[in-house]
Amino acid sequence: xxxxxxxxxxxxxxxxxxxxxxxxxxxxxxxxxxxxxxxxxxxxxxxxxxxxxxxxxxxxxxxxxxxxxxxxxxxxxxxxxxxxxxxxxxxxxxxxxxxxxxxxxxxxxxxxxxxxxxxxxxxxxxxxxxxxxxxxxxxxxxxxxxxxxxxxxxxxxxxxxxxxxxxxxxxxxxxxxxxxxxxxxxxxxxxxxxxxxxxxxxxxxxxxxxxxxxxxxxxxxxxxxxxxxxxxxxxxxxxxxxxxxxxxxxxxxxxxxxxxxxxxxxxxxxxxxxxxxxxxxxxxxxxxxxxxxxxxxxxxxxxxxxxxxxxxxxxxxxxxxxxxxxxxxxxxxxxxxxxxxxxxxxxxxxxxxxxxxxxxxxxxxxxxxxxxxxxxxxxxxxxxxxxxxxxxxxxxxxxxxxxxxxxxxxxxxxxxxxxxxxxxxxxxxxxxxxxxxxxxxxxxxxxxxxxxxxxxxxxxxxxxxxx
Amino acid sequence: xxxxxxxxxxxxxxxxxxxxxxxxxxxxxxxxxxxxxxxxxxxxxxxxxxxxxxxxxxxxxxxxxxxxxxxxxxxxxxxxxxxxxxxxxxxxxxxxxxxxxxxxxxxxxxxxxxxxxxxxxxxxxxxxxxxxxxxxxxxxxxxxxxxxxxxxxxxxxxxxxxxxxxxxxxxxxxxxxxxxxxxxxxxxxxxxxxxxxxxxxxxxxxxxxxxxxxxxxxxxxxxxxxxxxxxxxxxxxxxxxxxxxxxxxxxxxxxxxxxxxxxxxxxxxxxxxxxxxxxxxxxxxxxxxxxxxxxxxxxxxxxxxxxxxxxxxxxxxxxxxxxxxxxxxxxxxxxxxxxxxxxxxxxxxxxxxxxxxxxxxxxxxxxxxxxxxxxxxxxxxxxxxxxxxxxxxxxxxxxxxxxxxxxxxxxxxxxxxxxxxxxxxxxxxxxxxxxxxxxxxxxxxxxxxxxxxxxxxxxxxxxxxxx
Numbered sequence: 001x002x003x004x005x006x007x008x009x010x011x012x013x014x015x016x017x018x019x020x021x022x023x024x025x026x027x028x029x030x031x032x033x034x035x036x037x038x039x040x041x042x043x044x045x046x047x048x049x050x051x052x053x054x055x056x057x058x059x060x061x062x063x064x065x066x067x068x069x070x071x072x073x074x075x076x077x078x079x080x081x082x083x084x085x086x087x088x089x090x091x092x093x094x095x096x097x098x099x100x101x102x103x104x105x106x107x108x109x110x111x112x113x114x115x116x117x118x119x120x121x122x123x124x125x126x127x128x129x130x131x132x133x134x135x136x137x138x139x140x141x142x143x144x145x146x147x148x149x150x151x152x153x154x155x156x157x158x159x160x161x162x163x164x165x166x167x168x169x170x171x172x173x174x175x176x177x178x179x180x181x182x183x184x185x186x187x188x189x190x191x192x193x194x195x196x197x198x199x200x201x202x203x204x205x206x207x208x209x210x211x212x213x214x215x216x217x218x219x220x221x222x223x224x225x226x227x228x229x230x231x232x233x234x235x236x237x238x239x240x241x242x243x244x245x246x247x248x249x250x251x252x253x254x255x256x257x258x259x260x261x262x263x264x265x266x267x268x269x270x271x272x273x274x275x276x277x278x279x280x281x282x283x284x285x286x287x288x289x290x291x292x293x294x295x296x297x298x299x300x301x302x303x304x305x306x307x308x309x310x311x312x313x314x315x316x317x318x319x320x321x322x323x324x325x326x327x328x329x330x331x332x333x334x335x336x337x338x339x340x341x342x343x344x345x346x347x348x349x350x351x352x353x354x355x356x357x358x359x360x361x362x363x364x365x366x367x368x369x370x371x372x373x374x375x376x377x378x379x380x381x382x383x384x385x386x387x388x389x390x391x392x393x394x395x396x397x398x399x400x401x402x403x404x405x406x407x408x409x410x411x412x413x414x415x416x417x418x419x420x421x422x423x424x425x426x427x428x429x430x431x432x433x434x435x436x437x438x439x440x441x442x443x444x445x446x447x448x449x450x451x452x453x454x455x456x457x458x459x460x461x462x463x464x465x466x467x
Numbered sequence: 468x469x470x471x472x473x474x475x476x477x478x479x480x481x482x483x484x485x486x487x488x489x490x491x492x493x494x495x496x497x498x499x500x501x502x503x504x505x506x507x508x509x510x511x512x513x514x515x516x517x518x519x520x521x522x523x524x525x526x527x528x529x530x531x532x533x534x535x536x537x538x539x540x541x542x543x544x545x546x547x548x549x550x551x552x553x554x555x556x557x558x559x560x561x562x563x564x565x566x567x568x569x570x571x572x573x574x575x576x577x578x579x580x581x582x583x584x585x586x587x588x589x590x591x592x593x594x595x596x597x598x599x600x601x602x603x604x605x606x607x608x609x610x611x612x613x614x615x616x617x618x619x620x621x622x623x624x625x626x627x628x629x630x631x632x633x634x635x636x637x638x639x640x641x642x643x644x645x646x647x648x649x650x651x652x653x654x655x656x657x658x659x660x661x662x663x664x665x666x667x668x669x670x671x672x673x674x675x676x677x678x679x680x681x682x683x684x685x686x687x688x689x690x691x692x693x694x695x696x697x698x699x700x701x702x703x704x705x706x707x708x709x710x711x712x713x714x715x716x717x718x719x720x721x722x723x724x725x726x727x728x729x730x731x732x733x734x735x736x737x738x739x740x741x742x743x744x745x746x747x748x749x750x751x752x753x754x755x756x757x758x759x760x761x762x763x764x765x766x767x768x769x770x771x772x773x774x775x776x777x778x779x780x781x782x783x784x785x786x787x788x789x790x791x792x793x794x795x796x797x798x799x800x801x802x803x804x805x806x807x808x809x810x811x812x813x814x815x816x817x818x819x820x821x822x823x824x825x826x827x828x829x830x831x832x833x834x835x836x837x838x839x840x841x842x843x844x845x846x847x848x849x850x851x852x853x854x855x856x857x858x859x860x861x862x863x864x865x866x867x868x869x870x871x872x873x874x875x876x877x878x879x880x881x882x883x884x885x886x887x888x889x890x891x892x893x894x895x896x897x898x899x900x901x902x903x904x905x906x907x908x909x910x911x912x913x914x915x916x917x918x919x920x921x922x923x924x925x926x927x928x929x930x931x932x933x934x
Binding site: 030032035108109112113114117155157170171172173174175176177178181182184185223225251252253254255256257260261289290291315316317318319320321322323325326327329330335352353358359361363364368392394396400424425426427428429445446447448 | 497499502575576579580581584622624637638639640641642643644645647648649651652690692718719720721722723724727728756757758782783784785786787788789790792793794796797802819820825826828830831835859861863867891892893894895912913914915
C-alpha cells in the first residue's frame with residue numbers, strides 16, 4: 001500500500017462512509033439535530049442512516065430511530081454529533097464502542113473558551129486517538145463531499161452545490177459559508193468542503209495531504225485566521241503543494257482582528273511577515289480575497305497554469321476592455337501586437353473603421369454577428385506569443401444575441417490554449433455563464449474581475465514556473 | 468428662474484419628454500430599431516410614441532407608424548435615432564424642423580473613427596446647437612430615467628431596474644452595462660443612467676450639473692476612460708460636488724489601454740498623476756473599482772457620510788468579523804472598547820463563554836435567538852465614539868432563521884446612526900437583502916465587501932469633513 005492509498009483509506013470513513021449516525025437527531029426544526037439529519041438525507045447519501053435520540057422512539061424524519069448509540073444494530077463509520085458541548089464526550093465514548101471511524105462535532109465550548117474547554121477538548125482527543133476516530137471540529141459547521149455524496153453540515157441547501165474539482169478547507173464556518181456562496185455565484189463545482197474548526201485531531205495539513213491524494217480534487221482552497229505552524233507543517237505542505245495548487249486567503253493580523261482570531265479557534269496570531277514567509281515557503285499561493293480565490297481556483301481547475309504572459313482580447317464594446325487591459329498591463333501581462341499576416345486576415349472580415357489590433361474592437365457588428373469572435377480568436381491563437389484569448393460580451397439578458405460559448409470552447413481545445421469569456425451581466429441572469437460551465441470554459445461577469453483573475457493566474461503560473 | 472431651474476428645464480425634454488419618436492423603428496428583432504422601440508414601450512412611457520420607418524406603413528409593434536419625420540402629426544420632444552451613421556445627419560435636420568429638443572444617437576462612426584467621422588460629428592453638433600437640441604451620443608447605448616419613466620436604450624430588460632436615487636454617467640456603454648449589472652446584484656435603485664458616448668454637445672460636466680440639480684438624484688457615479696479637462700470642468704464640477712457626492716471609477720492609463728481609450732471615444736489620454744490631481748481638486752471621489760463604487764453609492768444614498776470612525780460589529784460567527792475588522796483597521800477605522808456600563812448590560816444576556824466586547828461574538832445562540840443582535844446594538848449605539856453598527860449573519864438560505872432586518876433598521880432611526888448588515892449568502896438568494904432594501908438598510912453579501920465599503924465610506928466622509 002502506498003502512502004497515498006494509506007491517506008485515502010484513513011479518511012475514507014469520513015468522506016465516503018458506509019453508515020452514518022446522527023446523534024441528537026430531531027423532528028423539531030428549531031433544533032440543530034433536525035437540520036443535521038435533514039442535511040444527510042438531502043445529500044442523497046446511499047448508505048444506512050441512524051438517527052439517535054434518547055427521548056424519541058419510532059421514527060425521526062421518517063427514518064427508524066434509536067434511543068442510544070449502544071442500541072444501534074450495527075457498527076457505524078461516521079457519527080455526526082448534533083449535541084451540546086457537555087454531551088460530546090460521553091457520546092464519543094459510546095460511539096467508540098460501536099467502532100466509529102470518523103466524527104463531526106458542531107458544538108462550541110472547547111479550546112476557544114479557555115482552560116476548562118481546553119481540558120475537555122484534550123479528553124476528546126485522547127478518546128478519539130485511542131479509538132482511531134478522525135474528528136472534524138469541534139466548533140465548526142461540518143463538511144460535505146459532493147462525490148460521496150454526503151452532507152454532514154446542518155445546512156440542507158448545501159446539498160445543491162455543484163459537483164466539481166475545487167475543495168475548500170476553512171477554519172471558520174462563517175467564512176466557509178461566504179466562500180460557498182461565492183462558489184455558487186461563480187458556478188464553480190465543489191469536491192469537498194471542510195469547516196475544520198478547533199482541529200481536535202484533523203488539522204489543515206492533514207486535509208492538504210488527503211485532498212492532494214483525492215482524485216476528485218484538482219485545486220485546494222484554504223481560509224485561515226492564524227496557524228500554529230512548525231517545521232512539520234511547512235515540510236508536509238510543501239511536498240503536497242507541488243502536486244496540486246493550494247490557494248490561501250487569510251485575515252486576522254491587525255490589533256482587534258488578531259485578538260478575535262485568538263479567541264475564536266484558539267489559534268496563536270503570528271506576525272504577518274513571518275506568516276507570509278512561511279506560507280510562501282510551503283508552496284501555498286496567497287490571494288487577496290476569497291472571491292478572487294474562488295475564481296482563480298475555477299480557472300486552475302479548468303486549465304491549469306498559463307504558459308506565458310501574452311493575452312489576446314476581443315470585444316464589441318471598448319470600455320470593459322480598457323479596464324481589463326489596464327489591470328492586466330499593471331499586473332505584468334502583455335497584449336502582443338498581431339503578426340502582419342494574422343492582422344491582414346482578421347482585417348478582411350472586420351466592419352468599416354475597425355482595425356486589426358490587440359485588443360481588438362469589432363464594434364456592434366460583432367454583437368449581432370458573433371461569428372466574428374470565433375474567426376478572430378482562431379487566427380490570434382495561432383501566434384506563439386499569445387497564450388490565451390479573452391472575449392468580452394455584454395449579454396442582452398434575454399433581449400439580444402447569445403455569445404457562441406460552445407464554438408469558443410472548441411477553439412480552446414483546437415489550439416490547446418485557455419479561453420476566457422467576460423460576460424457582462426448580473427448574477428441573476430446566468431444563462432450563458434451556465435453554458436460556459438457546461439462547455440468547460442471560464443466565464444466571469446465583470447471586466448474588473450476578469451482582469452484580476454488573469455493577473456492572479458499569471459502570478460500563480462510564474463510561481464510554479466519558478467519552483 | 469434660478470440657475471437650477473434653468474438647468475432642469477434645459478434637460479427636461481431629454482429625461483421627461485412629452486413625446487418620443489423612434490427613427491428606424493422596426494418589427495424585425497434582428498434590427499436595432501426593434502429593440503429601441505421595444506425599450507421605450509417596456510419602460511411604461513406615458514406620452515405619445517411615434518415609430519418612424521420609410522419602408523413600413525401602418526403599425527410597428529402595434530403602434531401607428533410614420534414613413535418620415537416630416538409626416539409626424541405634431542412636434543416631438545425626444546428623437547431616438549436607431550439608424551446607421553450616414554442617416555443620422557439628415558434625420559437630425561428633419562427632426563429640427565419638428566422642433567426636436569433632445570436626441571439619442573446610438574451609431575458609431577463619428578469622432579472615434581478619425582478625420583472623416585470627426586467632421587461628420589462637427590456637422591451634427593452645429594445642427595443640434597443651432598436648433599437647441601441636446602444630444603446623447605453618438606456611439607452610445609442611450610439613457611434611461613426610472614422616474615420618467617423612459618427607457619431610451621436598446622435594452623428592454625433595463626426597464627426592470629429598481630427606482631432610486633443613484634445616477635450613473637458612463638463614457639462607455641459596456642462599462643455602463645457592467646455598472647448596471649452590479650446595481651442590480653446589489654439591489655440599488657437607479658434614478659438616471661446615461662451612456663454619454665462621444666459627447667457631441669452634452670458632456671460629463673453638463674450631466675453633473677443637471678444631476679446635482681435633479682431632486683431624484685442623491686449620488687452621482689461616473690465611469691471615465693479619459694477626459695478633455697480644462698479650467699471650466701474643474702470649476703463647474705467643484706461647485707456641484709459640494710452638494711451631492713460625485714464618485715468616479717476610471718481606467719485607461721497603461722500603454723495599450725490608453726491607446727484603446729483614445730480610439731474608443733476620441734478622448735485624449737492624460738497622464739494618470741495629472742488626471743488624479745484634477746479629479747481630487749474637482750471634489751470627485753475616486754474609487755478602486757465599479758463594484759465598490761456601486762456599494763458606496765448605495766450607502767451614501769441611504770445614510771450620507773459617517774460622523775466618525777468608530778464602528779461596532781456583532782456576529783454569531785467570528786471568521787467573517789475577523790476579515791471585516793482586519794480590513795477596517797488597516798483602512799483607518801477603529802473598534803472602540805465598550806464602556807464598562809454598556810459592557811455589563813450586554814454581558815447579562817450573552818450565552819456562556821461569550822464576552823461583551825467589540826467586536827462582539829455571541830456564538831450560535833445569536834443565530835437561533837436573533838433578538839440578541841437588537842439588544843446588543845441598541846446598547847452599543849449609545850456610545851458617542853461608536854458611529855455605526857454592523858451585524859454579520861450567515862443566512863440559512865431558506866433552511867434557518869431570518870435576520871430581523873426591520874428591528875435592526877428601527878435601531879438606525881432610533882439612534883440616528885447608520886447600521887449595516889453583512890448577510891452571508893449567494894446573490895441568488897436575496898430574500899433578506901430585499902427586505903433590507905425595503906427597510907432602508909445597507910446589506911452586503913460578503914465580509915470582505917462589507918469591510919471595503921466601510922473603509923470607502925470612511926474615506927469619503929473624511930474628505931467631505933476636510934473640505
